[in-house]
Amino acid sequence: QKEEWRKLKDAETVTKDGKHVELAANIGTPKDLTGVNENGAEAIGLYRTEFLYMDSEQFPTEEEQFIAYKTVLEGMNGKAVVVRTMDIGGDKELPYLQLPEEMNPFLGYRAIRICLAEPEMFRTQLRALLRASVYGKLRIMFPMIATLNEFRAAKQMLEEEKEKLVAEGQSVSDDIEVGIMIEIPAAAVLAHQFAKEVDFFSVGTNDLIQYTMAADRMNEQVSYLYQPYNPAILTLLKHVIDSAHAEGKWVGMCGEMAGDQTAVPLLLGLGLDEFSMSASSILKTRSLLAKLDSTEMEALAGKAINECSTVEEVIELVAELTNSL
Numbered sequence: 001q002k003e004e005w006r007k008l009k010d011a012e013t014v015t016k017d018g019k020h021v022e023l024a025a026n027i028g029t030p031k032d033l034t035g036v037n038e039n040g041a042e043a044i045g046l047y048r049t050e051f052l053y054m055d056s057e058q059f060p061t062e063e064e065q066f067i068a069y070k071t072v073l074e075g076m077n078g079k080a081v082v083v084r085t086m087d088i089g090g091d092k093e094l095p096y097l098q099l100p101e102e103m104n105p106f107l108g109y110r111a112i113r114i115c116l117a118e119p120e121m122f123r124t125q126l127r128a129l130l131r132a133s134v135y136g137k138l139r140i141m142f143p144m145i146a147t148l149n150e151f152r153a154a155k156q157m158l159e160e161e162k163e164k165l166v167a168e169g170q171s172v173s174d175d176i177e178v179g180i181m182i183e184i185p186a187a188a189v190l191a192h193q194f195a196k197e198v199d200f201f202s203v204g205t206n207d208l209i210q211y212t213m214a215a216d217r218m219n220e221q222v223s224y225l226y227q228p229y230n231p232a233i234l235t236l237l238k239h240v241i242d243s244a245h246a247e248g249k250w251v252g253m254c255g256e257m258a259g260d261q262t263a264v265p266l267l268l269g270l271g272l273d274e275f276s277m278s279a280s281s282i283l284k285t286r287s288l289l290a291k292l293d294s295t296e297m298e299a300l301a302g303k304a305i306n307e308c309s310t311v312e313e314v315i316e317l318v319a320e321l322t323n324s325l
C-alpha cells in the first residue's frame, strides 16, 4: 500500500470523476518543509507561527520573523502558503508574556484577542509577513475570530502596515489573500456575512468541535463527546462551505478532521476545496480521493445530514461506502 501511495507524490489530487481538490500540509517551523516536499503537498494550508514565539526567550524580532516566513515561501517555490498569525493562549504558554491565570483558558485571552490588545506585537508580525510576501504566494489567516469587528480591526492593521511599508519604499505583494479560521461556532453561524469580507475560510475543527460540543479537546473524560462526524458539526460545515461558495470564496480545513479517512468522503461531498493535514497523511488521502466520486459523496453527505441523528449512524453510512471501494 505504501508503494502505491509513493507513486502519487507528484500526481495532481483528483477524484474518480476528475474533480480537483487541493491537498496541503500543516507545519510548525521552516524545518518541516522537508516532509512537506517529500509527501507531495500542493500547498501549505497552515503554518502555525506561534512556535516561533514559543521557541524563543523573548518576542521574535521583525527580522527573525521575516527570515522564517521568507524561508517557507521560497521553500514552496510559488505554491501557496497560509500563514496563521500567532495563536498563543489556550494550552500554549509564553514565559515572557505574562498571561493572567484563567478559569477557562480555552475560552479566554487567546490568539487574535491578545493580538488586538497588544498591537505593537501584532504589527511586528504583520510587517514581517508583508515584507516576506514578495518571495512567494502568501495567504494571511487570523485565528480565533468570533466577530466581524475583530476581523475588520485585524485587517485594518494589516492595511496600515502595508501603507507604511510602501511609503518607506519596501516592496509588498499586492496579491495577498486574507482569510480567517472558522473555529468558533459564532463565526460558523455567521459565515454568510464573513464570506462577503474575507478571501477564504479555513476550518479549525480541533477547536470548532470542542466549542460546538462543549467538550474540552484535552479531557479524556468527555472525549466521547468530541465527535467530528456528529450531524451538528456536519450541518455547521455545510453552512460554512455553502456560504463561502455563494460569495465565490474557497474553503479549506486545517484541523485534524481534514486528514481523517472517515471524514474525507463527507468533506468532499460537502464541497471542501482544500484539505490541510500533517504531511504524513497526504499520500494516503490522495489515494482515497482518487477512488471517490464527488457526486456520490455529495449524496452521502446529504444523507448524513438529513437522515442521521447520531454519530454511529454516520460512521456506518461511510463504512458501507468505503467497504465497497
Ligand code: PEP
Pocket: 046, 048, 087, 183, 203, 204, 205, 206, 207, 208, 254, 255, 256
Ligand atoms: C484547529 O483548531 O483546528 C487548528 C488547526 O488550530 P490549533 O489546533 O492550532 O488550535
Ligand code: MG
Pocket: 143, 183, 204, 206, 207
Ligand atoms: Mg485552533
